[in-house]
Amino acid sequence: MNMNPFTPRGWRMHPLLRSVLAAGTVLACVAGLAAAPPQVTIAITGAKKLRLAQPVFRLLSPPTSSHQALQTTFDSVLWNDLYQSGLVIMVSRSFYPQQQPSTPQDLPAAQLTVWSQQPTTAQRLVFGNIQVANHLLRIEGYLYNITDPQQPFMIGKRYTDQATPAAAREIAHEFADAIIQALGGGPGIAQSKIAFISNRSGHKEIWLMDYDGHGQHQITRLQSISYSPRLSPDGSKIAFMSFASGRPEIRIYSLLTHRYLYFPHFGGTNATPAWSPDGSHLAFSSSMHGGYMEIYTIRANGTHLRQLTFSHSVNMAPVWNPKTGAQLAFESDRTGLPQIYTMDSDGTNQRDITPTGYAVSPSWSPNGQALAFSWRRNGQGEENAGGYDIYIFNLADGSYTQLTHNGLRNDFPSWAPDGRHLVFASGSGRHWQLFTVLADGSDPTQLTFAGSNTMPNWSWH
Secondary structure (H helix, E strand, O other), X not given: OOOOOOOHHHOOOOHHHHOOEEOOEEOOOOOOOOOOOOOOOOOOOOOOOEEEEOOOOEEOOOOOHHHHHHHXXXXXXXXXXXXXXXOEEEOOHHHOOOOXXXXXXXXXXXXXXXXXXXXXXXXXXXXXXXXXXXXXXEEEEEEEEOOOOOOOEEEEEEEEEEOOHHHHHHHHHHHHHHHHHHOOOOXXXXXXXXXXXXXXXXXXXXXXXXXXXXXXXXXXXXXXEEEEEEEOOOOOEEEEEEOOOOOOEEEEEEOOOOOEEOOOOOOOOEEEXXXXXXXXXXXXXXXXXXXXXXXXXXXXOOOOOEEOOOOOOOEEEEEEOOOOOOEEEEEEOOOOOOEEEEEEOOOOOOEEOOOOOEEEEEEEOOOOOEEEEEEEOOOOOOOOOOOEEEEEEEOOOOOEEEOOOOXXXXXXXXXXXXXXXXXXXXXXXXXXEEEXXXXXXXXXXXXXXXXXXXXXXXXXX
């Protein structure tokens, strides 16, 4: 029986595929840019954080316009990286003491006490200086614990690079990640990347950007429809689904050589690839046997294909446990509406973790202890009015945390490598934009504004 693998028993078809699939074939490629998207608002709750002060790094070189531009770039990026970390409250500079340090010699014990008192009341202090000479940018940065005046020093770093805005930005990212590591926040996200789908070029292509939305640039130019990009653990490759050949296939693109790598061509529909934590395998969904979408794994070199599900239903969007590599989560409509399931990496011990509603797009946290997904808890199908919200399921105690409450469609969550942030798409109809948010639902930040953007995937590092 030749079934349409995306629509059996009323299972939802993603809005981005609805216009291009009919009876399992591509009808047309999306052309032209979408109209200006409506304003998206996300309800949030606050959280208490560590108080950190960061004076402007002192420019020790002549204050030319180019030198000041480098200083401004570094300062604004470092401030934003620390603010977005989820660990600190950035103390307003209007509360800072008049004397502000640029070297450790500027901070005797008495001056440290001033920073910890009102109105600043800071707990940590980041400071440093910038020099530009012979086309080189030199930056010194320090982190002090000013609640411990006897041993305040935490880290000190020196960086040298070309005197360009791009280098100033990269140094700020690197220093921010070092600060977050020193504060006990694990790996920072300032140097991480996010892949996503955008139609701003006239087709749904893969784009890449920094974690803060800077440097958005197009990766693929297939002039077709791409879907579900997934960055490899080492960040060197992107696996995705493409209709460029006239039928949905898995493709792999090298970000190092800017070429497409070998991946087998299977019959039917092949979609939603996902990398194993060591990068040696891919999991994906395919209707290659019998017309039903089932979950398969395969080595990244295209060998050792293995089928994991045999439910004769739609099973899609597999994602590996990044901590152990021993489990996968996926979505399946085997009991009616799609739900989120987990299973061992050999296909055994399949378990439904969302027994009600309408749940899709699982994403496993870096520590392997939680799953994020899109869920309409009382939903009755794709066309049922109302919001689809991002939830986090704690595997240890079975509890749920709701992150969004905006009444829109919130989908495609993806965890940051620090385990404190997620990126997701929010919108309605053909108008979607990307946001980051902390795992408690606080501090949402909009990343994209041009065109319609969806299906984000955060890099592993």
